[in-house]
Amino acid sequence: MTVFGYSLLCEQRGPRELVADAVAAEDAGFDFAVISDHYFPWLEAQGHSPNVWPVLGAVAAATERMPLMTYVTCPTMRYHPAVVAQKAATVALLAGDERFCLGLGAGENLNEHVIGRGWPPVNVRHEMLSEAIEIIGELFAGGYVNRKGEHYRVDSAKLWDVPDAGVPIAVAVSGEQSVRAFAPVADAMVAVEPLPELVQGFDAAAGVTLPKIGQQPISWGEDRDDAVARAHEQFRWFAGGWKVNAELPGPAAFAAATQFVTPDDVAEAFSCGPEVGAHVEALRPFVDAGFTHVAVVQVGGETQPGFLAFAERELLPALREEYGKPDAGPIKVR
Numbered sequence: 081m082t083v084f085g086y087s088l089l090c091e092q093r094g095p096r097e098l099v100a101d102a103v104a105a106e107d108a109g110f111d112f113a114v115i116s117d118h119y120f121p122w123l124e125a126q127g128h129s130p131n132v133w134p135v136l137g138a139v140a141a142a143t144e145r146m147p148l149m150t151y152v153t154c155p156t157m158r159y160h161p162a163v164v165a166q167k168a169a170t171v172a173l174l175a176g177d178e179r180f181c182l183g184l185g186a187g188e189n190l191n192e193h194v195i196g197r198g199w200p201p202v203n204v205r206h207e208m209l210s211e212a213i214e215i216i217g218e219l220f221a222g223g224y225v226n227r228k229g230e231h232y233r234v235d236s237a238k239l240w241d242v243p244d245a246g247v248p249i250a251v252a253v254s255g256e257q258s259v260r261a262f263a264p265v266a267d268a269m270v271a272v273e274p275l276p277e278l279v280q281g282f283d284a285a286a287g288v289t290l291p292k293i294g295q296q297p298i299s300w301g302e303d304r305d306d307a308v309a310r311a312h313e314q315f316r317w318f319a320g321g322w323k324v325n326a327e328l329p330g331p332a333a334f335a336a337a338t339q340f341v342t343p344d345d346v347a348e349a350f351s352c353g354p355e356v357g358a359h360v361e362a363l364r365p366f367v368d369a370g371f372t373h374v375a376v377v378q379v380g381g382e383t384q385p386g387f388l389a390f391a392e393r394e395l396l397p398a399l400r401e402e403y404g405k406p407d408a409g410p411i412k413v414r
Contacts, residue, residue: 154187
């Protein structure tokens with residue numbers, strides 16, 4: 081069974097609006113919410129990129145029921161893993177009721193290049209992420225951490241405010257290499273492609289069945305042509321695929337790389353327009369692949385209030401009628 085969440089996309093919304101959207105999403109009945117962690121938008125047309133951690137603190141205080149998750153934070157360059165651990169533990173305490181899950185990934189050049197250290201190859205990024213997860217896990221356990229590793233040093237670090245139940249960690253994977261590396265140490269899986277082999281491989285490598293969290297963009301709107309045009313303007317970056325998207329350094333590079341992507345290309349990739357049935361079907365590949373959680377991205381910052389009203393009125397009832405309504409409880413430390 082699959083539960084359905086709402087994506088707070090920092091690249092297309094300001095900080096105050098993100099908090100208001102989170103409250104509205106909870107009121108609309110979404111089962112959980114995820115939030116992106118960027119320094120840049122993918123394309124200049126998106127127009128925003130506030131720091132996610134203050135926003136998360138405000139969202140945690142403003143909401144009551146809805147589980148929250150970073151989708152995803154890179155704890156390797158722009159943030160030291162010891163700093164990520166402290167931020168995540170604090171948000172988890174603010175949210176309460178074990179509502180927060182720390183989603184981690186190997187990152188994108190788009191966001192990490194700003195500190196001027198260069199962008200390492202993917203095998204090194206995976207090494208860095210593995211070491212970062214070890215540090216974060218040790219800090220969540222509550223003791224002092226001292227470490228001189230291949231990529232990080234930690235000098236007598238300790239978290240003084242940590243939830244008794246710990247903080248669950250979800251890790252983003254995209255193929256066999258990352259599944260092998262991270263399934264044994266994760267509490268949940270994150271992936272943006274609805275691939276059954278990822279689901280099956282992750283559980284096999286983990287040795288236990290764990291939650292799987294996916295994300296699907298849609299472009300709802302009363303006028304389909306407007307919805308397609310908006311998706312093309314703001315979301316055509318998606319066409320490159322994650323191997324390309326992880327490497328490009330800024331919005332201008334994404335604009336250049338996707339200059340030949342047409343509105344028709346985008347309309348084939350995303351469901352666009354007012355028809356609820358099309359949006360329900362857009363989520364089916366994740367459901368059929370075995371994902372337990374799917375977060376919906378509504379393309380276009382200014383459309384969020386209208387979309388959330390539509391979701392409460394039509395989309396969520398249709399999703400639950402088609403796919404059922406299981407207990408949505410929070411992701412937990414295994």
